[in-house]
Amino acid sequence: MLPSLVLVSSLIPLFQVAFGATAEQWRTRSIYQIITDRFALEPGAVVNECVVSEQTWCGGTWRAITQNLDYIQDAGFTAIWISPVSQNYHGPRSAYGDAYHGYWSADISKLNDKFGTADDLKARLSRSLLRYLMVDIVVNNVMSTSLTPALSTYMFTKPQHYHPYCPVDYSNITSEQQCWLGDTQVALPDLDTENADVISRYSTWISDLVQTYSIDGLRIDAAKHVRKQFWPAFASSAGVFCMGEVFDPVVANVADYQGSDALDSVLNYPLYYALVSAFTIPGPQNMSALIDNLNQSRAGYTDTTVLGNFLENQDVPRWHNLSVDPQSTYNAMTFTFLAEGIPIVYYGQEQYFSGNGDPYNREPLWLSNYTKTTAYQLMASLNQLRNFMIYTTDWATQQMRILAASQNGIAFQKGEVVTVLTNIGAPPQNLTNTVFLSPWPRGTVAIDIVACRQFVVASGGFLQVEYTKGGVPVVLVHPSALSGSGVCADTVGALYSGTVPSDTVAQSSALRFALAPSLIALVMVAVSGFVGG
Incomplete structure (x- = not known):
């Protein structure tokens, strides 16, 4: 069970709305992503099974989102991203179902009346004082069930407004930007x-x-499929933070769409692929892929602190579909929250939804009864820490520094926070220890905010993390940096009162066992290739 949470009144400014927010403001957010049709039903609505394979409407609305914002706020999120709000295809069911997801644009100058009215969106959702609002938009294309669409049904009604039909050649960027998806x-x-x-x-x-x-x-859908030169003027007209989707595993290709000649930010697809490679079970468990990604990111992106970090979205399989081990979820998720960038959680990730690709990864959330699962509680703990660090320090702009890495783990520091993650999974590992050089001197007590345990720095400045309870993530903070946060309040209070429960302390004497010959292969070694400022 994760520690209980305390809402810190001093963090209230984090939840105030800021119309026209900039990249500087958005880097302080954590985002909860919603498909409107699948998040919540209004009171009195018929609760149906919502069979995702049928690819049709299930009844979610903007008003229902506002009526369930507590679920998002209680997890500590400070922004929501909702699926497109513009009018979509209206007509007979297509070969791939109905436009419940919002990405099949028609006349974008109108709202999608399936989700509610202009007043619902204007007076309720966007004016909520709880969080920032990010809206998904589709600029690249409209949708048609024919190669000869009736142009009068769109905002753009003339043939010259469109590129001539051609199928996309994904090996050619011009084709990707001018041909039809x-x-x-x-x-x-x-x-x-x-x-x-x-x-x-x-x-x-x-x-x-x-x-x-x-x-x-x-959030801009299919940004890669629009010529890059279009984006600066468009973003200037919008006057708000713009995060583009560039669905590509290569850092250089994605980074090309961030900067003054493109967009403020991009979804961090290369990091997603690296996390899949490093943490999924079964999987390659290739931690070096993550280190390589971090090095390439530092060299390639204009600003890593505003990248969108995620494990799931509507276009990729659910993490639980890729990895059967819950600790792989917790470790990879902790990385997305505490590394550089903006953490994004796709609705249902906290409920261990396990759908594969479209449409199976678009399950209805209400069937979960909005249970506050272990994953939900971990998100809340990570958000609570992250929000406090951002509010009290310049944490949002600080770069991370790798302390150590191995085939089975990674330890990194960002500001006052040291994060230790592993890919060994849930089964207890009695002989596995991770040792790394801490940023603190011998005898320092640090608090693991995930389990509210105390760790003592051993001689030589080393810290040991043992996995007798499985490969759990460990997030260490000096107790002085937690003062006033409400994070692990009982443990911090006990420490300052001189009461240190013996069963919560990682004794420094355990270090010698970590260095036993049989364990040397499992000890993480310092990394010199990636050092943050």
Whole structure:
């Protein structure tokens, strides 16, 4: 059981809305991602099974989101990202179901009445004082069930507003940006973002959308499929933080879309693939892939502190589908919260949803009864720590520094926080120990905020993490840095009162066992290749 949480009144400014928020403000957020149709039902609605394979409407609305914001706030999230709000395809069921997800745009100048009214979005959700609002938008394309769509049904009604049909060649960037996504059954006609009229109307539309609904940030679908030169003027018209989707495992390809000549931020797909490689069970458990990613990221991105870090979203399999071990989830998730960047949690991740790809990774959350699971509690603990560090220090802009790494683990420091993660999984490992050089002198007591345990730094400045209870994540903070946070309040209080429970202290004398010959292969070694400032 994770420690109980205390809401710190001094953190209230973190939850105040900030219309037109900048990258500087968004880097302090943690984001909960929602597919509107699948998050919550309004009171009195018929609770159906919502069979995801049927690819149809299940009844979620914007109003239902606002009625269930406590679930998000209690986990410590300070922003929500909702699926697209614009009008979608209306017509007979397509070969791939209905437009419940919001990504099949039609006339984007109108709202999607399936999710509610303008007043629902304007007066309820966007004006909530609880969090920032990020809205998903689709700019690259519209949707059609034919290669010869009826253009009168879209905001862009002229043939010259679109590129001519061609199937995408994914080995050619020009083809990716000018040809049509989808297929011949559900086509996605590609807007010509070099057309002056398209550019002008898009600028007007996004400015109006953001101002009318007091939107604080945008997540931009398929940003890679629009020429990069289009984005700076578009983002300027929006006047808010813009995070683009560049679905690619290569840092250089994704990083190309961040900067003054592109967008503020991008979803960190390369990190996602590295985390899958490092932590999933069964899997390659290739921790070096994570280290390589961190080195490439530091060299490639304009600003790593505003990248969107995630384990799941609507376009990739659920983590629990890839990894059967819950500790792999907890360790990888802890990385996304405490490394550089903005943590993003896709709804249902905290409920161990296990759907594979689309549509199975779009389950209804209400069938979980919004249970505050161990994963939910861990998110809350990590958010509580992260929010406090951000509010009391310059933690959001601080770079991480790798203290040690091995095939089975990684230890890194960011500001006042030292994080120790492993991929060995849930089964107890009586002979496995992780040892690393801590940033604190001998005799220092640090608090593990995940389990509220105390660790004592051994001679030589070393710290030991043992896995007799399985490969749990360990997040260490000096108790003085936790004062006033409410994090592990009883443990911190006991320490300062002179009462140190013997069963919660990692004794420094245990270090000699970690260095026994049979264990040398499991000890992490210092890493010199990646050092943060």
